[in-house]
Amino acid sequence: MVRLKVEKMGCGGCAKSVTSAVQAIEPDARVEVDLGAKLVTIFGAEGPADRIATAISAAGYPAVPA
Template identity: 40%
Template sequence: MIEFHVEGMSCQHCVSAVTQAVQAVDADAQVDVDLAGGRVRVASSADIGTLTAAIDEAGYAVQEAKTVADPG
């Protein structure tokens, strides 16, 4: 599980855009966006750098990315 702290997300369109950007890299990725907290949690086989680039290219600034324990 990778957690990103992302700036610039404020609505459901943002959730959709970030989710689509991640799933364009890994169609099987599971994406959970927390708008209030500015966090995006991703379960994916893609690496952090690739996912960070995809989110950045969608227009959202990744401030931090780290691997975290999967709560499930």
Template identity: 45%
Template sequence: MQFRIDNMTCGGCARGVTKAVQSIDPQAEVSADVPARLLEVRSERPAAEIAAALDKAGFPAAVQG
């Protein structure tokens, strides 16, 4: 699944969103494309749960189709 995170602007942000996702699913595969502000996540958790964890970490995310 893919998320657009408008305030992910640097490598530190990428580490922060990765940590947020892996806090709810330690086995999640996370790939951040900072210039495009996109986050690709492979996880068994539902998108809404991942989006909530990102929001809680200060990175509001929109699920991309």
């Protein structure tokens, strides 16, 4: 499990963009988004957390380990 804080994520469109960024590099992962807490939890990710954070950040949503 990987948990990341994504401060700029504030709406359903943001959540969809973040989910798409994760699934582009971890297609089999399950992504849960908590907009209120600005947290993204990824289950079944095989890559390191920093790789996933980099992908989300590249999509325009800076992400850091939570």
